Amino acid sequence: MKYIIGIDLGTSAVKTVLVNTKGEICAEASKNYSLLHEKTGYSEQNPEEWIQQTASALNELISKSDVRPEDIEGISYSGQMHGLVLLDKNHNLLRHAILWNDTRTTAQCHQLYEMIGEKRLLEITKNQALEGFTLPKLLWVKEHEPEIFDQAAVFMLPKDYLRFKMTGLIHSEYSDAAGTLLLNVSEKKWSEEICQLVGIDISMCPSLVESSECVGTINEEFSQKTGLTLSTKVFAGGADNACGAIGAGILSSGETLCSIGTSGVVLSYEERNDRDFAGKVHYFNHGKENAFYTMGVTLSAGHSLSWFRDNFAENESFEELLADINNVPIGSNGLLFTPYLVGERTPHADATIRGSFIGMDASHKKRDFTRAVIEGITFSLNESIEIIRENGKEITSIVSIGGGAKNDSWLQIQADVFNTKIIKLSTEQGPALGAAMLAAYGCGWYNSLEECADLFISSSKTYQPKLENVQVYKQLYALYKEVYYQTKDLSKKLNQFSRK
Ligand SMILES: Nc1ncnc2c1ncn2[C@@H]1O[C@H](COP(=O)(O)OP(=O)(O)O)[C@@H](O)[C@H]1O
Numbered sequence: 001m002k003y004i005i006g007i008d009l010g011t012s013a014v015k016t017v018l019v020n021t022k023g024e025i026c027a028e029a030s031k032n033y034s035l036l037h038e039k040t041g042y043s044e045q046n047p048e049e050w051i052q053q054t055a056s057a058l059n060e061l062i063s064k065s066d067v068r069p070e071d072i073e074g075i076s077y078s079g080q081m082h083g084l085v086l087l088d089k090n091h092n093l094l095r096h097a098i099l100w101n102d103t104r105t106t107a108q109c110h111q112l113y114e115m116i117g118e119k120r121l122l123e124i125t126k127n128q129a130l131e132g133f134t135l136p137k138l139l140w141v142k143e144h145e146p147e148i149f150d151q152a153a154v155f156m157l158p159k160d161y162l163r164f165k166m167t168g169l170i171h172s173e174y175s176d177a178a179g180t181l182l183l184n185v186s187e188k189k190w191s192e193e194i195c196q197l198v199g200i201d202i203s204m205c206p207s208l209v210e211s212s213e214c215v216g217t218i219n220e221e222f223s224q225k226t227g228l229t230l231s232t233k234v235f236a237g238g239a240d241n242a243c244g245a246i247g248a249g250i251l252s253s254g255e256t257l258c259s260i261g262t263s264g265v266v267l268s269y270e271e272r273n274d275r276d277f278a279g280k281v282h283y284f285n286h287g288k289e290n291a292f293y294t295m296g297v298t299l300s301a302g303h304s305l306s307w308f309r310d311n312f313a314e315n316e317s318f319e320e321l322l323a324d325i326n327n328v329p330i331g332s333n334g335l336l337f338t339p340y341l342v343g344e345r346t347p348h349a350d351a352t353i354r355g356s357f358i359g360m361d362a363s364h365k366k367r368d369f370t371r372a373v374i375e376g377i378t379f380s381l382n383e384s385i386e387i388i389r390e391n392g393k394e395i396t397s398i399v400s401i402g403g404g405a406k407n408d409s410w411l412q413i414q415a416d417v418f419n420t421k422i423i424k425l426s427t428e429q430g431p432a433l434g435a436a437m438l439a440a441y442g443c444g445w446y447n448s449l450e451e452c453a454d455l456f457i458s459s460s461k462t463y464q465p466k467l468e469n470v471q472v473y474k475q476l477y478a479l480y481k482e483v484y485y486q487t488k489d490l491s492k493k494l495n496q497f498s499r500k
């Protein structure tokens with residue numbers, strides 16, 4: 001039997017899966033790492049930790065599976081998007097990675113509009129200038145750490161750095177490059193025009209390949225660290241949301257995904273490279289060749305729940321914390337939560353907005369707060385669904401993946417708030433499975449990703465919207481949407497008192 005490995009370099013952990021030719025998951029191993037929040041709005045990670053923890057997860061994966069390393073034919077990647085990794089000319093790291101949920105770059109986003117023009121930026125990249133994207137981070141380093149920027153020879157995205165450490169070779173691929181604001185999304189090439197206008201040398205951009213392309217094999221150093229053989233083929237991989245979509249079978253028009261990890265994402269497949277969403281949702285290249293997707297992002301989706309648990313229910317598992325939410329009525333007894341812990345992306349591109357509980361009263365218990373957090377995250381994702389629907393998409397079913405798809409009550413809440421059927425898959429491995437599928441397809445096991453999806457993916461349960469719940473949620477959702485406008489200015493004023 002032959003095997004492939006999928007690696008998902010997430011924000012909270014690296015997850016690895018070993019899959020056989022029948023699409024069966026034979027082993028899983030995961031290792032956590034930390035987030036560094038040195039100041040309000042900052043979010044960084046040490047890329048060396050990604051490498052150490054991936055090596056340790058792969059070691060565990062191989063030893064517990066008992067497969068012969070020479071039977072592992074291919075390996076591929078999914079990675080948290082947008083993070084900036086900077087290397088010098090000898091390919092040494094210059095600083096910690098600045099991550100997708102770091103919001104220090106509001107000034108650089110304004111500068112980008114001044115240098116390029118909002119309309120032209122949108123024409124080339126299909127996206128707005130948002131704090132989370134890579135180019136504003138590059139400009140921030142240029143302005144605030146010139147001594148580091150002067151040494152920078154190449155920039156990389158998180159999983160591309162991991163692949164580089166495993167092969168010694170530097171590449172980028174379209175699905176992740178799309179999230180940098182340096183890619184001409186429809187023409188699939190780095191934009192010389194943007195590089196020139198913002199003063200970035202285009203040689204800093206790694207060469208581009210397709211997600212399923214073989215870029216090399218495992219190098220000596222990583223083989224020694226993990227037990228992988230030098231003959232295992234390495235495929236480029238994709239952005240975590242592209243891989244999440246592949247791993248959920250979102251491979252043709254009309255298919256939509258909801259992924260609740262640290263962030264929350266609503267993603268809809270697009271065949272064409274020329275649709276105009278006016279930057280209201282992201283428009284990126286898929287991991288499937290010449291395909292695209294639109295996507296709305298809630299920055300703190302799962303993060304809001306883990307923040308709540310870590311601070312107010314420290315010793316409880318997510319299962320324990322959520323056990324009681326069905327004993328709380330829809331609307332959490334008059335409590336609303338907005339999940340703006342680190343600002344927001346869709347539909348409000350606003351780095352200074354902060355979260356709130358509205359409607360607290362003396363009768364509220366912890367379970368009311370817990371349900372309010374779950375409902376608030378789901379309302380926020382519904383704002384992205386609303387934009388996609390308003391632009392002519394009919395959404396009649398959504399595949400739900402990520403940590404947020406582990407809980408039955410939450411899946412029913414998604415069906416009721418989104419007013420559509422929700423499909424839960426039989427494996428929880430979304431992006432890691434998508435990465436494994438890229439390796440399986442790249443190895444030539446199947447003629448297409450679709451053929452691979454038929455074998456690898458199956459649904460385990462569906463959740464239908466309940467009409468009476470849908471009606472109540474519609475009223476609550478209208479109130480939820482008002483909270484942003486009512487708290488926007490307050491958040492700005494409070495900002496001066498936040499931790500610097
Ligand atoms: N059993 C569970 N029930 C509900 N939510 C969960 C559960 N387990 C994890 N989560 C949520 O999922 C999030 C982690 O999702 P995951 O997809 O593993 O994240 P990432 O890929 O961002 O590292 C947690 O922050 C938490 O909010």
Ligand SMILES: O=C(CO)[C@@H](O)[C@H](O)COP(=O)(O)O
Pocket residue numbers: 010011012079080081082100101132179240241261262263264265297
């Ligand atoms: O910024 C985005 C997408 O634009 C995030 O979705 C990141 O890609 C991180 O994802 P998770 O770690 O939450 O899966």
